[in-house]
Amino acid sequence: MFGMKRENHFNNINDIFLSEDEFVFDKLKEECGVFGIYNKNNLDSARLTYYALYALQHRGQESAGIAVNDGEKLLFHKDMGLVPEIFNEKILNSLKGKIAIGHVRYSTTGASSRENSQPMVIKYKSGQMAMAHNGNLVNAAKIREKLEEEGIIFQSTIDSEVILNLISRFRLSSNNIEEAIVKVMKEIKGAYSLVILTPNKLIGIRDPHGIRPLCIGHIDDSYILASETCALDAIGAEYIRDVNPGEIIVIEESGMTSIQMEVPGKSALCIFEHIYFARPDSYIDGASVHRARIEAGRRLAQEHPVEADLVFGVPDSGISAALGYSMESGIPYDLGLIKNRYIGRTFIQPEQGQRENGVRIKLNALKEAVDGKRVVMIDDSIVRGTTSKRLVQILRDAGAKEVHMRISSPPYIYPCFFGVDTSSRSQLIAAECSVEEIRKMTGADSLGYLSLEGLLKTPVGAKCGFCTGCFTGQYPMEVPENANKYSCG
Missing domain, CATH: 3.60.20.10 (Aminohydrolase, N-terminal nucleophile (Ntn) domain)
Known part of the structure; x- marks a missing residue:
């Protein structure tokens, strides 16, 4: 059962963070x-x-x-x-x-x-x-x-x-x-x-x-x-x-x-560099970002198999993981979502009554690919959860019979104090809700996250350790309560 705090924050996912730009991707921001x-x-x-x-x-x-x-x-x-x-x-x-x-x-x-x-x-x-x-x-x-x-x-x-x-x-x-x-x-x-x-x-x-x-x-x-x-x-x-x-x-x-x-x-490179922040054509501390994401998709398929007709990634960081999931599972890979790459920073926000269209302006389903199909949608993370629900609905509106969400990282539970825009656990849906509760809120038929053990094996050839504080709450150094008062990033 939900506690009082959960009911206040997450009983209706459409009401989360209405003060934020909801049509912007529900993602961590990309550092500097x-x-x-x-x-x-x-x-x-x-x-x-x-x-x-x-x-x-x-x-x-x-x-x-x-x-x-x-x-x-x-x-x-x-x-x-x-x-x-x-x-x-x-x-x-x-x-x-x-x-x-x-x-x-x-x-x-x-x-x-x-x-x-x-x-x-x-x-x-x-x-x-x-x-x-x-x-x-x-x-x-x-x-x-x-x-x-x-x-x-x-x-x-x-x-x-x-x-x-x-x-x-x-x-x-x-x-x-x-x-x-x-x-x-x-x-x-x-x-x-x-x-x-x-x-x-x-x-x-x-x-x-x-x-x-x-x-x-x-x-x-x-x-x-x-x-x-x-x-x-x-x-x-x-x-x-x-x-x-x-x-x-x-x-x-x-x-x-x-x-x-x-x-x-032990060093502690932010693991999200390989999950999401870095460009796939980069190498960081000895490991290929693209290869790490491919490997994350492979391990995700091993940990959370499903019978489906199509697998695709949420552009752009989910694409490599989706390829890995397809390679391991044998489920055909195709485009499922199309990203509008021409929305600049001056894009005018949709009015209150048009909020549901906000995500569609950024991402839209490829109806020809998903109509009548059981689809697996691969994303790198779920942070606040608002966009995930809307993407599932977009896919259903395009005719998808089933929508299975697979996330190429563990549940994001704890805030980051080292330059990422998550300063409070109240912003993080996985800190308040179980995986099953998140599945119900997003409307997916199933939801599976990559394990931490699996994730740490994905940066093949890495010459470093990793900070995984956002998943475990164990940071590489002591963190004061007001750590984010001043920030560069």
Whole structure:
């Protein structure tokens, strides 16, 4: 039986979170993406960064920015919107410099505003510095409060500015910026992959747990840092390796050097990079994202078989898992849902009476494929549950005889404190309801989730451990109650 809290939140799934944009996919948001290049061959650094950010656009669609060093000062341009909306030929031609960094952002709790867009650029006693950040600190509020008591004035509400202020303060008592960064890493806790631009250096940093991804590449004699390998592919660069957890990479005219900080015994990459966040053509910590999703589908078919006529994935992240499910089960794979890829960020919300049409504008059933069929719909996760119910109804309206939902991850039960937009268990349907209750609410004929044991076997060849706190409530570090008060992502 439902408890009182369940009845308040989930007795009618159509009433959940009516204040949210319900026609937007019921998904976790895609973190942020960072990129940096030290261009020894005088290539067009800003333009290469632009192409790389295009490849990382899936990691954030709210704002984007590029900062470059022209040899004398830092130049930058950033704004709200998608990469092609923000940059044009004139702007890119004005951003001339040897070293460049870039950022695409999705906000979790920090306000979505130009002031919070990145890269962040500051002037301090030792010069200028720019930084782009993917992740979230769990002790940012405490550090920020201390700095404010000491007279520091903040221009944004994101924890990236906390990091910058700490670097500038420690720089005063350090021989170089590397020493300052080492001191900062001993103070901050949480998830962070950073790229930092100084007048003569490009610096990459990955937190000691390796929660957020960061890799190293090169093009000719130029070194590159990027959130995903797909950004390297976009500019014709070659992958070298991933930045190790707790590693500081320093790139300058003389080449690349590394400083390795002390790390825990086991790394903890966010498992959702392989489930959903990363592009399928990326490799993260030694594992192919596409192959991991294929393997998740195979294991899902083993754990939750069903008699059906057709299997398909919810675009886009469910497609690889659906292929794996089809391969293992022998059920034919086909398109079942068609995604509208031309809805921009300025899309006008449906009015109250049109809410049921909202999901159809984004996704619609392929009637010819599903009519009269028993179908298996593969999705990567169910977070709040609103879209799942509507997709099941869309398929039934298109003539599907049975709709079986299969999820290529375990039930999402606990909030994330490391840069994902789930700060409260009350937002998570699996935290309040059993699998059978969720099945009834969505209207599916059956519902099956991949087990945690099965999921952890899917990133084949991975050279890391994983954070699975959203499934187990066991996080790689202590998490304070107000951890999400300030956020970069």
